[in-house]
Amino acid sequence: MSAHPYFLNLYLRHTMEIHDLILQNIAKHISLSPEEEDHFISLLVYKEVPKKTTILTEDQTCNQLSYIHSGALRSYCLDKNGKESTIMFAMVDWWLTDMYCFLNESPSMTFIEAIEDSCVLSLHKKHFDQLFTTIPKFERFFRILMQNAYTREQLRTIETLTLDAEERYARFINKYPQIAGKVTQKQIASYLGITPEFLSVIRKRDLHRK
16 A cells, blocks of 8 residues: 655655755765765665664774764763763764774773663664765765864863863853753762762852852
8 A cells, every 4th residue: 555645755854954964064064966865865864763772882883974964962981880971972063983993893891871862873884984985975975074073183182181170160161062061960070070069069159050
């Protein structure tokens, strides 16, 4: 039995809306023909990820690069005592993976979990590699993506080495206000490399100043 035209059109419209955002993300750096867009979209896997769901665990083979269509994710690692350190938060229109392990398709060194109900579009490593042959201009796109990620992490490292905790917290709030409202105080503290208790003291000082 064929689908009713109304429901078929609804499905097609929903599918187009899902892919519009990622195509706009790509169009910031490279131009694709309609045929190239269709080929790229055919490689993506759409996933709905409930809050607190882990999509990558430590030691799991890292072979997926995820684009966040909606929601928010975070990447973190654990020390030998099980203490969490948040590596990064990723919001709508961001890409996320354990990049070193993804490029080498090796066991992950990090965890990735949804910090709210999310939808992601995933690209498998084999399709990532194939893209460079089938659509060579994607080399430019992912090079820019990785350059931006490297720059961001270098700036974060410099801030960690040169700013005190209060200054780092202020920078975080100013740079990522949309993230601060979605994550817990414990997660922010682990990103800043301080204890939740010390973060609480910093926040109280801010309130008094205001």
